[in-house]
Amino acid sequence: MELAISVIVGFMILGALYAIHARDLLSAVIAGGIVGYGLVICFLLLKAPDLAIVQIVVETITLIIMVAVVLDSSREEAFTKPDSKGYVTAATAIVIMAVLFYFLVVSSASLDRLGEGExxxxxxxxxxxxxxxxxxxxxxxxxxxxxxxxxxxxxxxxxxxxxxxxxxxxxxxxx
Amino acid sequence: MKGMTVVVKKTTQLIAGLVFLYGIYIIIHGHLTPGGGFAGGVILAGSFILLILAYGSDFLHLVREEAGTTLYENLAILVVLVLALSGLLLGTHVFFLNWAPKGVAGELISAGLLPLYNIFIGIEVAASILSIFLALVIFKEEITK
Structure with a gap:
């Protein structure tokens, strides 16, 4: 089951990455839907049907609203060239991610396995x-x-x- | 907002009632099966959103409906608050006390006040999501005018 959840979470990460980088906003919205529906399957695998029902309906409704909004607008993402300020922001984000990942690796040794802690x-x-x-x-x-x-x-x-x-x-x- | 083709309209006609009934089922059986007020309320709102998307916004006379949803929403949350306060007045004086008789576990009418909480939270969630959707639709209509 952990393997299945890992594969689904991998797909969710891919979908989120594509949603950030897609030029067409409609495909970005639909790729964002991968995250929501993948989460539904994760909830079902972790035996939480209550959450899965809420998540699948809310995801569908938000997807409908987002698609309606995108179809009304220009559908193309405005592209801006990154300036020096942008590079500083990106570097800060990478440093913070590295620090957080380091602490996650250190602390994960003392955590319970997923869904088994009491x-x-x-x-x-x-x-x-x-x-x-x-x-x-x-x-x-x-x-x-x-x-x-x-x-x-x-x-x-x-x-x-x-x-x-x-x-x-x-x-x-x-x- | 204009309606969709006749195929979508006919399919919606057949399905929307079933979706509405399923939402009511989820709410009423909230203390027995998975689901409850939040899930069922969103499904109820979904059936109305399906109707509005298929038939266009002229179908429901929108401005009046929006006033109705906000009224239901506020009344439902008020009833939940009164039910919670009733626990403060009766029994051992605890907020959210489940003072009603529990009944036999597993039957439809059991668990004291929990089904009532489920029903009114369901009305509140359905009305609030529907009024957000209607506000967006009305906003678009007023902007295009």
Missing amino acids: LRMSQSYIEGAVEKTGSVNLVTGVLFDFRGYDTLGEATVLITAVLGVLTILRIKGKK
């Missing part, structure tokens, strides 16, 4: 969750009972996003 907290959630919440689906039990505050925060984030979009996109009110 925290004290999650263990106590799993044991007896059905009796405590009455919900057979453990994810719903955690979302609305143990971690109710988090869910309320997520809903508030959605409300705030809608408020922001409606405020920015309102033309009639501005006049």
